[in-house]
């Protein structure tokens with residue numbers, strides 16, 4: 001377990017040259033062990049630069065980053081990279097061995113792991129990314145893009161890092177592949193208590209997997225909190241060029257009619273539960289119309305607590321509502 005703290009961290013590429021570029025500005029952030037942190041932001045917002053600090057690949061230009069309260073050098077940069085596994089953006093570009101097995105096991109050479117243990121760990125990592133053992137003796141270059149991506153992720157997982165840092169791991173994968181990789185990672189996190197840091201501009205992924213989200217814009221944090229808090233902070237999200245998930249936008253519209261509803265919800269499953277919660281025992285929340293003939297809308301669902309007037313009794317058990325969304 002490793003806790004990571006960034007204090008007023010700023011980073012400038014090519015400082016002192018005409019190409020100087022400030023990529024991070026005064027970032028203060030704590031990543032507690034076991035958290036799933038999402039880092040959101042448009043292209044160029046600073047996600048990759050932030051993630052590279054987390055595994056000691058970059059050092060701050062000003063401010064500091066500590067791991068369990070100590071700077072990178074106190075841990076040793078090499079040792080730290082073992083504990084914080086970074087899956088680069090387009091990790092498949094880094095495959096280079098003759099076989100998938102050798103590529104996944106590469107990091108274990110020199111780590112004092114016996115061949116038996118290495119074989120066991122490679123199999124576990126392969127399973128964790130949802131690939132079959134039949135791939136182990138194949139060349140990584142003959143795999144599909146999605147398979148290569150999974151092999152590259154397995155090569156980081158095999159080191160059993162305390163913190164897994166993923167830089168847009170699902171970009172370019174088909175929708176099923178995207179969900180599968182993150183589902184595998186979420187399962188591994190639950191099993192081993194690993195901290196996960198995921199950079200993405202996909203807010204649906206944030207809603208589904210992250211416990212905490214930071215939104216970057218021009219190298220600064222413009223919003224942070226739980227996914228629900230961040231989605232509700234619509235102004236900040238919009239200023240960062242992002243949009244909440246589609247289901248959140250629907251919940252925001254519903255809130256105009258149903259003030260009780262939680263409009264920060266970001267997954268369809270949670271939205272279904274929330275809509276049920278709001279309706280349960282309450283009737284549908286829409287005021288009945290005096291005459292059904294005015295709108296002709298008949299709610300076919302029964303709500304025990306909603307009042308029924310004698311005028312409804314000839315509608316075969318139906319009740320009258322104005323644009324009832326349950327129907």
Ligand SMILES: Nc1ncnc2c1ncn2[C@@H]1O[C@H](COP(=O)(O)OP(=O)(O)OP(=O)(O)O)[C@@H](O)[C@H]1O
Nearest residue numbers: 013014021023041042043044045046047048049050
């Ligand atoms: N090696 C570099 N030299 C100079 N500037 C750089 C370098 N790498 C990145 N930058 C600049 O730093 C800023 C942040 O880049 P970064 O790669 O961290 O963004 P990002 O949020 O990861 O974007 P993307 O979603 O496209 O991957 C950008 O303006 C980028 O142009």
Ligand SMILES: [Mg+2]
Nearest residue numbers: 047048089167
């Ligand atoms: Mg990037």
